[in-house]
Amino acid sequence: MPITPQELIANLGDLPPLPQVASQVLRVSADPDATAEDLRKVISTDQALTSQILKISNSAMFGMVREVTTLTQAIMTLGFSTIKSVVIASSAKNLYHRGSVGLQERLIWEHALIAAIASRAFAKSLRFPRVEEAFIGGLLHDIGKSVLGVKFPERYGALLRTVYNEGGVCLNLELDTFGFDHAMVGEALVGKWNLASSLQSAVRWHHDPIHAAQDHQELAAIVALANQMALEEKVGIGDPQHLEGASTQAMEILRVGPEALAGIKEGIRAAIEQDKTMIAEF
Ligand SMILES: [Fe+2]
Numbered sequence: 057m058p059i060t061p062q063e064l065i066a067n068l069g070d071l072p073p074l075p076q077v078a079s080q081v082l083r084v085s086a087d088p089d090a091t092a093e094d095l096r097k098v099i100s101t102d103q104a105l106t107s108q109i110l111k112i113s114n115s116a117m118f119g120m121v122r123e124v125t126t127l128t129q130a131i132m133t134l135g136f137s138t139i140k141s142v143v144i145a146s147s148a149k150n151l152y153h154r155g156s157v158g159l160q161e162r163l164i165w166e167h168a169l170i171a172a173i174a175s176r177a178f179a180k181s182l183r184f185p186r187v188e189e190a191f192i193g194g195l196l197h198d199i200g201k202s203v204l205g206v207k208f209p210e211r212y213g214a215l216l217r218t219v220y221n222e223g224g225v226c227l228n229l230e231l232d233t234f235g236f237d238h239a240m241v242g243e244a245l246v247g248k249w250n251l252a253s254s255l256q257s258a259v260r261w262h263h264d265p266i267h268a269a270q271d272h273q274e275l276a277a278i279v280a281l282a283n284q285m286a287l288e289e290k291v292g293i294g295d296p297q298h299l300e301g302a303s304t305q306a307m308e309i310l311r312v313g314p315e316a317l318a319g320i321k322e323g324i325r326a327a328i329e330q331d332k333t334m335i336a337e338f
């Protein structure tokens with residue numbers, strides 16, 4: 057009897073945990089009674105995270121107008137839900153950058169950041185209300201690639217080189233090699249991290265948003281468009297042409313036509329351009 061992707065993923069062994077401080081931040085920011093002081097206390101136990109939050113608070117990415125110098129100020133100005141994005145971004149970065157950071161890891165991480173920015177911008181333009189969730193969805197959509205890179209450095213490295221040099225289709229090569237793909241692995245990780253089911257679904261279906269459960273299709277569709285856009289901007293490993301099917305599904309789900317989409321993309325390109333310095337530093 058063939059084994060299921062879930063069983064194969066179970067055989068991946070332990071998935072990397074979400075750092076403790078990050079899960080505490082998620083818990084506090086989800087608590088309606090929590091105060092900025094509660095959040096500050098949790099974050100300030102982690103020096104690296106604190107300085108990263110200050111740095112990011114001052115980047116164009118979060119549209120700050122005056123300089124943020126303290127954690128309390130950052131929390132008050134950015135708000136709980138944006139702080140949550142920053143903390144997840146910081147944890148994701150550590151995972152994307154596990155082990156040695158070669159060209160491939162760098163490209164995958166930059167692709168994730170561009171997709172996150174584009175995702176948030178698509179959400180805003182399309183009046184999808186949960187813009188920070190869109191940001192996190194974009195950021196984590198390919199996190200399964202990092203897990204595969206950590207678990208199978210040789211085999212996955214070779215696979216990515218084939219995609220990069222010969223224009224192979226990543227998903228097909230993954231399925232041939234492992235019996236599952238990075239979207240399945242990413243879903244398992246996001247599930248293990250106890251993030252929202254909408255995020256699990258967006259990660260799982262970013263190549264086929266039409267297969268997401270009805271309630272989660274819009275988020276999956278936004279991430280699908282952002283993923284293609286990041287590749288169109290030449291950030292990442294893969295050919296944006298291979299994502300035409302995903303985009304067509306996404307446009308149907310979001311009820312947006314080609315002309316409107318082109319207009320939205322024009323605006324997003326400007327946002328990406330503005331954030332490029334931040335991306336280099338993050
Ligand atoms: Fe992907």
Ligand SMILES: [Fe+2]
Nearest residue numbers: 167197198283
């Ligand atoms: Fe991607």
